[in-house]
Amino acid sequence: MSLNHGDSLRSDATVTPEVETVSSLLAHPLLQDPKFVAAAGGLVVLLIFLSLFRSGKKTARRNGPATVLLVGPSDGGKTSLFAKLVQDIYPQTHTSIVPSITTFTLPSPYDDGQSKQIRLVDLPGHPRLRDEVKKYVNEASAVVFVVDIQGIVRNASGVAEQLPPVLTALTNLSLRLPPSAPQPKLLLLAHKTDLLVRPSPPTTQSPPEIPSTTLVTSTDRLKSLLTREMDRLKSARGGSGGKIEGMGKVAGSTSGSWFSRLFGGGSSGGVSVSEGEGEGEEDEALVWGGKGAFRWEDVEGIDIEWAASGLGAVRGEKEKGDVEEGNGLDEVRRFLWEL
Structure with missing residues (x-):
């Protein structure tokens, strides 16, 4: 009897939760207010539109020919390289003050009769014009950082800071x-690199034939010097609270929410920043990696490659009887072809 009585008590104590029907939810006073319904519907439509707009914006740069930016210090040879690739000439040039942009046909470096279109952008290396890269980077499939392999020995720190x-x-x-x-x-x-050929640089071809040992030596020298200087910059960054003078701001610990990413904005300390500035500040840490020496492998989100090139003697358009080209641009052309 006591057992049955206990069961009866437990049965009586059981509470059945009340479940509101859909009709009762729809009868909520807020949902009966036309202004509230219109505002909520408008917000949903706006969020969907912005999501689609930003998704379309992300992939827009991939349409059409691959865009390649030529960047680097002044007097590095960017404009001469631009002229040689586009017009097959190697003219005497001077320091550029405005970008040069064109689309040209790149023959296959494998002599298979194929070709492809490349959009090439030559950006000035003058210190006051270096921010031009920010205007074009969203369209770029690749960037070529052009360095005078002879001049870097005297100014490795200045080159690395760019x-x-x-x-x-x-x-x-x-x-x-x-x-x-x-x-x-x-x-x-x-x-x-042709200027490093000994006993004397080649002068009969443009581009010239450069010994493979010289190409390898030039690439190794560039990598060694830039790695050393980037490690120095990383140490300076760690010793100055994460900021290197002249390299832009570095964000604090604030991370963007889903809404801030959707609307393309962000905040740091309550101050609004633009999309380019906010994302650039937040993500500089992806360049430097963790603790320890700087390593190129730690740079996230970029495929980094190394190459050497040379144009030989200054010359105009090809004339009948010109000798066959050397290998001075082979590595550059292969890089562009693989984009």
Whole structure:
């Protein structure tokens, strides 16, 4: 009897939860207010539109020919390289003050009769014009950082200080791309390698034939010097609270929410920043990696490659009877072809 009585008590104590029907939810006073319904519907439509707009914006740069930026210090040979690739001439040039942009046909470097279109952008290396890269990086499939391999020995620190803004821009670009899109590429190019040929530089071809040992030596020299200087910059960054003078701001610990990413904005300490500035500041850490020495493998979101090139003697358009070209641009052309 006591057992049955206990069961009866437990049965009586059981509470059945009340479940509101859909009709009762729809009868909520707020949902009966036309202004509230209109505002909520408008917000949903706006969020959907912005999501689609930003998704379309992410993939827009991949349409058409691949865009390649030529960047780097002044007098590195960017404009001469631009002229040689586009017009097959090597003229005497001077320091550029405005960007040069064109689309040209690149023959296959494998002599198979094929060709492809490349959109090439030559950006000035003057210190006051270096921010031009920010205007074009969102369209870029690759960046070629052109360095005078002779001049870098005297100014390695100055050359290296131009790299972090380029690396940061590319890591930011990589973060904005859809997961299925290829990562942007960076080619660190040891240019004017023909001037290192001994006993004397070649002068009969443009581009010239450069010994493979000289090409390898130039690439190794560039990598060694830039690695050393980037490690120095990383140490300076760690010793100054994460900021290197002249390289832009570095964000604090604030991370963007889903809404801030959707609307393309962000905040740090309550101050609004633009999309380019906010993302650039947040993501500079992706360039430097963790603790320890700087390593190129730690730079996230970028495929980094190394190459060497040379143009030989200054000359105009080809004339009948000109000798066959050498290998001075082979590595550059292969890089462009693989984009």
